[in-house]
Amino acid sequence: MSHFSLVCTRCAQAHSPSMTTLGCGSCGAPLDVLYESTPDANQSRVVPPMPFHAESPPISLGEGNTPIVPLDATGRTLGLRDLKAKLEYLNPTGSFKDRGTATMMSVAAELGVDAVAEDSSGNAGASVAAYAARAGIEAHIFAPVSAPQAKMQQIGVYGAHTHAIEGPREAATEAAVAFCRENSLVYASHNLSPSFLEGTKTFAYEIASQMAGALPDHVVIPVGNGSLFIGAWKGFHGLVAAGVLDRAPKLHAIQAEAVMPVAAAFAGREWTPQPGAATIAGGIAVGDPPRKQQVLDVLRASGGVSIAVAEAAIASWHARLANTEGIYCEPTSAAAFAGLELLIEAGHVASHDSVLVAVTGFGLKDTPPTNNR
Ligand SMILES: Cc1ncc(COP(=O)(O)O)c(C=O)c1O
């Protein structure tokens, strides 16, 4: 007997828990975890509910509990009273993905899965490769040939089978799906897996406990598929529902102008990928995110906005964060700060508001001069 079921995000149809059920049997939309009971306020403060049975994650590398640091110099130049960053790049494989992967691979281990495949721009692949190694699970990681060399090396060192796929990011997804079908493998997609989203909820639980009494007014997140964005909302929303928090922050979703399906849909505009349009923010270059509607729902529910930023602004913030704050992040993460600047200019964030930015990935994994995008 399981303590949760999987529920369709569009038509609400319930499905039995299984790692191979990644979409609704009726309408095809992505699924979410639905727990049978809501935890009380005391339980919620300490640990979010998880879709496996152990008390603590069976497959863990010590992910989470990342520091929150003030960015006073940057706050001053932006005219902000209170600007902080949560350094997600200090997770075990160098990105926030470890939160979701720890949960997804704990579920896989509990179910006795012995091999998985996954497609990724690099970070999720590195994360799945690491946790698979720890769990003794074979991993096949599909990534675009344009994925940064450092990420591909990292995946390989963990012992995963790497598959470099020609063409756009979507081609890696198609190749992974086909490989799973042909080899009867579990498709451990961080974009579709409901357990991955359960893991990223811990981002919000930590903010609530680390910033008790001083929850930020705004949280700014770079968004491709939205796994941190949706998970963060699930966490905040769950804490409000359990009576631990009396409000949730506004969550803002930042994209690159070159690949902006969410920002365009938020603005009510049509958007199609432009041939040749590329971004140095490879982690958010997702042309057709399967959970786009969920991201839009979270934007509406939290009162946040989605905007897209220019390449020059991403590059400039990448350097600026390093040389004024000592924060060496991926260009993808720097996009969030370029987005914050626009949010302030547009009046969505006021000078007296408090802001927290998720710094999602470490700089050494994707260094602009050597990446080959
Ligand atoms: C460093 C970094 N930040 C942000 C993201 C965006 O995450 P998501 O696609 O879940 O929205 C990614 C995804 O690969 C990433 O690697």
Ligand SMILES: [Zn+2]
């Ligand atoms: Zn459905």
